[in-house]
Amino acid sequence: xxxxxxxxxxxxxxxxxxxxxxxxxxxxxxxxxxxxxxxxxxxxxxxxxxxxxxxxxxxxxxxxxxxxxxxxxxxxxxxxxxxxxxxxxxxxxxxxxxxxxxxxxxxxxxxxxxxxxxxxxxxxxxxxxxxxxxxxxxxxxxxxxxxxxxxxxxxxxxxxxxxxxxxxxxxxxxxxxxxxxx
Amino acid sequence: xxxxxxxxxxxxxxxxxxxxxxxxxxxxxxxxxxxxxxxxxxxxxxxxxxxxxxxxxxxxxxxxxxxxxxxxxxxxxxxxxxxxxxxxxxxxxxxxxxxxxxxxxxxxxxxxxxxxxxxxxxxxxxxxxxxxxxxxxxxxxxxxxxxxxxxxxxxxxxxxxxxxxxxxxxxxxxxxxxxxxxxxxxxxxxxxxxxxxxxxxxxxxxxxxxxxxxxxxxxxxxxxxxxxxxxxxxxxxxxxxxxxxxxxxxxxxxxxxxxxxxxxxxxxxxxxxxxxxxxxxxxxxxxxxxxxxxxxxxxxxxxxxxxxxxxxxxxxxxxxxxxxxxxxxxxxxxxxxxxxxxxxxxxxxxxxxxxxxxxxxxxxxxxxxx
Numbered sequence: 001x002x003x004x005x006x007x008x009x010x011x012x013x014x015x016x017x018x019x020x021x022x023x024x025x026x027x028x029x030x031x032x033x034x035x036x037x038x039x040x041x042x043x044x045x046x047x048x049x050x051x052x053x054x055x056x057x058x059x060x061x062x063x064x065x066x067x068x069x070x071x072x073x074x075x076x077x078x079x080x081x082x083x084x085x086x087x088x089x090x091x092x093x094x095x096x097x098x099x100x101x102x103x104x105x106x107x108x109x110x111x112x113x114x115x116x117x118x119x120x121x122x123x124x125x126x127x128x129x130x131x132x133x134x135x136x137x138x139x140x141x142x143x144x145x146x147x148x149x150x151x152x153x154x155x156x157x158x159x160x161x162x163x164x165x166x167x168x169x170x171x172x173x174x175x176x177x178x179x180x181x182x
Numbered sequence: 183x184x185x186x187x188x189x190x191x192x193x194x195x196x197x198x199x200x201x202x203x204x205x206x207x208x209x210x211x212x213x214x215x216x217x218x219x220x221x222x223x224x225x226x227x228x229x230x231x232x233x234x235x236x237x238x239x240x241x242x243x244x245x246x247x248x249x250x251x252x253x254x255x256x257x258x259x260x261x262x263x264x265x266x267x268x269x270x271x272x273x274x275x276x277x278x279x280x281x282x283x284x285x286x287x288x289x290x291x292x293x294x295x296x297x298x299x300x301x302x303x304x305x306x307x308x309x310x311x312x313x314x315x316x317x318x319x320x321x322x323x324x325x326x327x328x329x330x331x332x333x334x335x336x337x338x339x340x341x342x343x344x345x346x347x348x349x350x351x352x353x354x355x356x357x358x359x360x361x362x363x364x365x366x367x368x369x370x371x372x373x374x375x376x377x378x379x380x381x382x383x384x385x386x387x388x389x390x391x392x393x394x395x396x397x398x399x400x401x402x403x404x405x406x407x408x409x410x411x412x413x414x415x416x417x418x419x420x421x422x423x424x425x426x427x428x429x430x431x432x433x434x435x436x437x438x439x440x441x442x443x444x445x446x447x448x449x450x451x452x453x454x455x456x457x458x459x460x461x462x463x464x465x466x467x468x469x470x471x472x473x474x475x476x477x478x479x480x481x482x483x484x485x486x487x488x489x490x491x492x493x494x495x496x497x498x499x500x501x502x503x504x505x506x507x508x509x510x511x512x513x514x515x516x517x518x519x520x521x522x523x524x525x526x527x528x529x530x531x532x533x534x535x536x537x538x539x540x541x542x543x544x545x546x547x548x549x550x551x552x
Contacts, residue, residue, distance in 0.1 A: 027271060027485045054401055056486065056497050058512040071499065073486050073514075077398060078412060080420040084486065105401025108225075108522035116235070131228040131551060140236050141510075 013049075017041055030084040038087055039097045042072075046102055050076040051083060054099070057109035059117040061091070061143045068094040068117060089119065098124040116141040191217055196533075200229055204307045204537045207547030211524070211536070218532045223525035227518075230551035238511035243269055243343060243478040246511065251337035253513060254549040256299050257492040259285075259292035259328075262341035267422060268487035268498035269343045272480040280468040281345035282424045286461045287358070288331070288340060290454040294365075295324045296492035296544075297405075297447040297454075304444055304541035305376050308385050313376045320368045323361045330354050343478055345471035358462065365455050369448060377448055386441035390527040390539035393438060400523035403516050404494025405446045406543060410438035416490040427464070428457045440535075443542040477506050493517050493544055513552055517545040 010022045010029065020041060021032040033041045045051045051074035060069045065088075072085040087096060098121035099106040110121040111130040118139035121127055129136060138145050199210035208229035214222030234253070238246050250261040263285055270277065277285075298317035305313030325335040331350050332340040340347050376382050392402070394410040407414055413432040417425040433449035435442035480502040488497040494516025501510040520543050527543075528536040 025485075026483050027487070053398060055488065055495070056499060056512070056514040058499060058514075060501055060510045071512075073497070073499070075488075078414050078419060080414075080416065082486070082488075103401065104399050105519055105522065108518060109401075112518075129228075131231040133228070140233055145236075 013041070013044065016044070025084060028082045028084055030086055032086050032088070035087050035089060035096055038085075039099070039102075042085070042099060042102055045074060045083070045085070050079070051081070053077045054103040054105045054109075055082065057099075057106055057113060059094075059113050059119055059141075061117060061141060063091065063143050066091045068119060070094070070096055070113070070119060072099075094119045095122060096120075097122050098127075100124055115139070118142065193221060198533075198536070200226075204540060206303060206541070206545060209521075209545070209547055209550065211528075211540070213528075213533065213536065215533065220528050220531055220533060220536050223528045223536070225521055225524060227521070227547075227550050230547045232552065234552045235511055235513060238508050240507065242506050243480070243508060246508065247341065247343075248337065248339045251339055252548055253515060253552060254296070254491065254493060254496075254517065254546045255336055256546055257292040257296035258336065258338040259288040259340060260296075260489065260491045260496065262339065263289050263423075264487060264489040264491065264496045264498050265500075266341045266343050267489065268485055268500045269478065269480060271487050272483060272485045272500055272502060273343075273474075273478070275344050275472055275474060277345055277423075277472055278469045279466045280349075281470045281472075283461050283465045284346050284350065284470060285341060285423060286425070286428070287458050287465075288328075288338075288346075290458045290461075291324050291327060293492045294451050294454050295321050297451050298324075300447050300541075300544040301372065301376075301444065304538070304544075305382070307537050307541040308382060310376055310379075310382065313372065316368060316372045316375070320361075320365065323357075327354065327358055327361065330357065342471060344474035345469070349470050355462065355465075358458070362455055362459060362462075365451070369451060373448065377445060383441060385534075386444060386538060386542070387439060388437070389440040389531060389535045390542065391437065391439045392523065392527050396526065397438065397523070400526065401519040402494065402523055403519070404491065405450060406443055406494065406520055408432065409435045409442040409446045411436040416488060416495060420488075422487070422489055425457075428460050430454075430456050440538050440542040443544075447544075479504065479506050488514075491516055493546065493549070494520055515549040515552060517543075517547075517549040518552075521545050521550055 014020055017037050019034040019037055023030045053075040055075040056073040058071050062069060068089045068091050070087040070089055075082050098110055110124055113119045114127050115129040115132050116139055193214055193216050196213045196215055197210055198213055199205040200208045210226040212224040213220055234249050247262060250265045251258040253261045298321040302314045302317040328338055329335050331354060332338050394412055397407050397410045411434055413434045415432040418432050430453045433446060435446050482502055482504045484501040486497060486499045488495050496516055497514030499512040500508055503509040524543060527539045
């Protein structure tokens with residue numbers, strides 16, 4: 001098992017997967033992996049590099065880049081080394097292979113990423129909403145999903161009539177609306 | 183089924199929850215039953231989803247602290263700690279010594295309080311009514327201590343980016359010392375009544391077993407993982423804050439069953455008390471807040487910070503775009519992931535086993551649904 005703590009130890013991985021980029025973050029090494037190599041890279045990280053534990057799975061919506069970044073945090077148990085794996089997906093149709101076969105822990109976390117960000121995980125056994133109601137429209141953690149008044153409630157499962165909860169709390173705006181820190 | 187009879191049974195579906203005392207909140211388990219035997223479980227969650235991660239994007243870094251109280255509301259200090267340490271890591275802030283020690287004391291008190299609730303409610307779920315009162319009597323004293331330092335008992339918001347909100351009042355230390363002195367007696371009483379109780383053991387031992395490999399694959403962390411025999415505790419293997427200065431053990435159990443998940447909490451309470459005693463002994467004088475800018479504006483970047491929460495590893499993924507509001511906050515909640523393994527543990531048992539197993543996983547729906 002190799003150490004894989006700084007950039008140098010990743011040369012072998014970069015040789016095997018030419019598409020992989022290695023960058024140093026504030027807290028840990030970040031590997032950028034092309035989506036078509038993701039499954040294989042993850043398998044190698046798990047089996048050869050000792051990152052046997054899926055610590056976290058989430059995503060970040062970046063509209064200026066027209067991208068959704070899929071973010072995995074892996075950990076080695078019991079030595080507690082950490083690494084971050086990022087995958088850039090097109091915002092219009094973010095699709096990635098499911099990791100449920102490697103880590104069953106991915107099952108609920110992929111459902112969450114699907115629910116809140118709209119990332120489709122191919123090969124997931126039961127990809128449906130998990131936190132939002134089944135008839136919910138949209139993906140709340142997308143940046144264009146605003147916390148303002150919903151004009152057409154029918155698209156959110158309502159009957160179109162106004163209800164008090166449709167109004168966002170005072171001071172909550174998606175853009176602008178600076179909050180004074182005092 | 184008795185193979186000698188030609189009795190044909192039909193599987194039925196039973197909703198346990200969303201309003202059910204043993205679900206510890208609004209959560210629903212769709213059980214598929216063959217007689218009394220559980221053959222399938224589907225988790226239905228989200229009833230308490232408040233979109234905390236989305237709300238974070240509209241709050242300043244400091245304004246988000248109260249929201250973290252409402253994740254695992256039985257261990258608010260630990261959530262505070264995870265979040266503020268993540269932001270501090272992002273900004274490179276050094277926290278004053280006294281604040282570090284106060285944080286440890288509060289975090290471990292929160293862990294004890296959370297474990298007390300687990301012990302009490304699990305015993306109650308198995309009809310041990312008397313057992314409810316002992317942990318809750320002792321937990322009350324922890325809540326009193328919290329009230330002394332920050333005015334709140336449950337949603338504490340005591341920690342700040344760069345330290346803690348206020349120093350402890352003079353009456354805090356003696357009150358804490360007297361609590362610690364009496365803690366072993368309370369546990370002894372509880373152990374005599376429940377932990378070593380034959381009936382309780384019969385209900386729990388060998389029930390809902392999960393082996394270490396499966397537990398790791400399902401992402402189980404915290405006491406539930408340590409009940410499978412692996413001493414994996416971030417306070418020990420990857421100390422954050424000043425945990426490397428304390429002398430404590432990581433208790434483990436080996437069977438990975440419901441009983442071990444229960445006992446491990448009792449053992450962890452003892453270790454947490456040890457840490458608090460040492461922190462109290464070494465508590466230095468000095469400021470409790472670092473000099474931080476009035477407006478918290480971390481540089482562009484991202485950080486993932488994990489701490490050992492009461493239920494397992496609690497992770498905060500914070501992305502900054504250089505503005506006063508986080509670009510993205512993701513909370514990796516241990517309850518959410520641990521609950522994902524409930525179907526594996528409950529399959530093959532009876533309905534009453536499912537109740538015991540769910541209690542032993544120790545979920546908090548505020549954290550599951552966020």
